[in-house]
Amino acid sequence: MELSAFVVLTVLAIVSAMVVILHRNQVVAALSLAANLVSIAGFYLLLHAQFLALLQVIVYAGAIMVLILFVLMLLNLPEESRRARAPGPIQAGLGVVLAAVFVAVMGWAVFGATEASAFPRPSPAFGTVASVGTVLFRDYFYAFEAISLLLVVAMVGAVLLAKRRL
Amino acid sequence: MDWELLAITCIEIVVIVNVLLVGVSVMTWIERRLSGVMQFRWGPNRVGPLGLFQPLADGIKFLMKEDMIPQEAYKPIFILAPALAMITSVTAFSIVPYGPTVEIFGRTVDLVILDMDGGILFGLAATSLGVYGIVCAGWASRSKYSLMGGLRSSAQMVSYELALGLSVIGVILAAGTLRPVAIVEQQAGWFWNWNVLAGGWQLLGFLIFLIAGYAETNRLPFDLPEAESELVAGYHTEYSAMKFSMFFMAEYIAMITASSLLVTLFLGGWQLPFPPEVVGLEPGWLLWSLQILSFVAKVGFFMVLYVWVRWTLPRFRYDQLMNLGWKRLFPLALLNVVVTGLLVAFDVI
Numbered sequence: 001m002e003l004s005a006f007v008v009l010t011v012l013a014i015v016s017a018m019v020v021i022l023h024r025n026q027v028v029a030a031l032s033l034a035a036n037l038v039s040i041a042g043f044y045l046l047l048h049a050q051f052l053a054l055l056q057v058i059v060y061a062g063a064i065m066v067l068i069l070f071v072l073m074l075l076n077l078p079e080e081s082r083r084a085r086a087p088g089p090i091q092a093g094l095g096v097v098l099a100a101v102f103v104a105v106m107g108w109a110v111f112g113a114t115e116a117s118a119f120p121r122p123s124p125a126f127g128t129v130a131s132v133g134t135v136l137f138r139d140y141f142y143a144f145e146a147i148s149l150l151l152v153v154a155m156v157g158a159v160l161l162a163k164r165r166l
Numbered sequence: 167m168d169w170e171l172l173a174i175t176c177i178e179i180v181v182i183v184n185v186l187l188v189g190v191s192v193m194t195w196i197e198r199r200l201s202g203v204m205q206f207r208w209g210p211n212r213v214g215p216l217g218l219f220q221p222l223a224d225g226i227k228f229l230m231k232e233d234m235i236p237q238e239a240y241k242p243i244f245i246l247a248p249a250l251a252m253i254t255s256v257t258a259f260s261i262v263p264y265g266p267t268v269e270i271f272g273r274t275v276d277l278v279i280l281d282m283d284g285g286i287l288f289g290l291a292a293t294s295l296g297v298y299g300i301v302c303a304g305w306a307s308r309s310k311y312s313l314m315g316g317l318r319s320s321a322q323m324v325s326y327e328l329a330l331g332l333s334v335i336g337v338i339l340a341a342g343t344l345r346p347v348a349i350v351e352q353q354a355g356w357f358w359n360w361n362v363l364a365g366g367w368q369l370l371g372f373l374i375f376l377i378a379g380y381a382e383t384n385r386l387p388f389d390l391p392e393a394e395s396e397l398v399a400g401y402h403t404e405y406s407a408m409k410f411s412m413f414f415m416a417e418y419i420a421m422i423t424a425s426s427l428l429v430t431l432f433l434g435g436w437q438l439p440f441p442p443e444v445v446g447l448e449p450g451w452l453l454w455s456l457q458i459l460s461f462v463a464k465v466g467f468f469m470v471l472y473v474w475v476r477w478t479l480p481r482f483r484y485d486q487l488m489n490l491g492w493k494r495l496f497p498l499a500l501l502n503v504v505v506t507g508l509l510v511a512f513d514v515i
Contacts, residue, residue: 001167027305028243034298054287062294066301066324073305073317128283129344 006046013039024080030069037061049127170273178279182264183256190418191221197473204477231407236307239404243306248405248412251299255419258292261285262426263347265436265458268451277436277458278347285345286338289427290331293382297323299416300391304401315400318484319384319391325491326381326388332499333374336506337431340366340515346427350435357439362432366515370502372432374495376468379424381491383417386476390484425468429461436461 016039019032037060044053087095125131136144195210195218202209210217235244265277282288297320304316340361341349352365359365362372381388392400402413429435436457447453482490509515 025240028240031243031298031302038295050282050284051287054284054291057291058287058294062291062297062327063324066297066320069301069305070317070320073301073313129287130283 009042034065048122051129051132200473228411233407238308240306243302247303248409251416254296255416258289259423261289268454307404311403315391326378329495329499330378333371336371336502339506353434360434383420387479425465429464
């Protein structure tokens, strides 16, 4: 059951990611990115991280991607032409070498990984709102407050940059 | 793999989707007749007694109309948009507990489709994704009215989601849990134990959620994105027949969902206004039916309120709308969170 969900989510994630890169219409690419983010939320669910899955949908797919879509729709860019320049010989060779290195590293990581059964089963409280909240406000309290300060600074900076007259 | 639970959930989904769609058609009748009453004219009164078959006639009309797709429209997204709107609206209803825990054929059934730990966040996630239906419709129609309507509507929805979420935080603080099932169970007893009154002191939160709910569903006084005098019909200008009807249904289902969430969080959900022991009601199908009926009645009241407000208040201009959302509701909602937090910290709630 989990395996079939994993396969469906994987197909969705990879196909949407490829659409993002390869499609010539930018708005379709942005929508496809939103679909990719929702499938990542599905992966979080499979890993028992329920709170993180919901936050991924609310924040990433529901707010950030909508913002990106706004900008794209307002800009109304022309579609990319399909005829990109063919890669030169150095670029092609380097591309092949780097792709081979990437495949080798991923293969080593996947096949040399620890057996899933060696990890302890997550407790039923894993990934719940209560446990995440406890960790955030107790163990990583300073990091949490520092990040919220960073967000406030970013917001103030954005407003400052965007306003013509204060 | 609990096949029984899966089967029960599937049956619940089928029942709820049908109830929602029937609710939509009932709502169209209520809207048209009530609008007529408020405007001192007859509503539809030809089709059947009191015009009660009007929704049926509307449905047949929508099925048989010609389905036009503009030549310039971006077809895949154009066709996807109404589906997205419907899917997200119906999905948001899945966390609402519409009844207590009942016993059917010896098996205890929770009358809620989804009871996960994140609870109310799932509903917020589904409404966040609802913006995409409008964004897609506005852009894929390749028409200026549609694009402006789509952009305005999605900006409005995103802005009021903030106030909506913050007003929910007040309830979560008062209840100590995110699960709507637990929130409703905590509001048992007399009606002053509901969250809007002495149960959680969330009157401000209730008002903010109500107003933000009107903005989320693009209903008057926040319906500038689809007002006729402004933008023809906004993001669904270029849609005809069944696709338009899907947007229409999605909007009404969103209204039902918003009202249901309001009732669940602030007005005690399916709880009766009095403890059932006072009238000697034992847990059994009589009590459970009354509780489900109480839920339906409360949601029905807020649906009628939607129509009532529609013909009472004038429409907001778009800048007034955004001003209200960001400069008034958002700080008020933050104030609500702070006050509720203080009340919880000093053990008042």
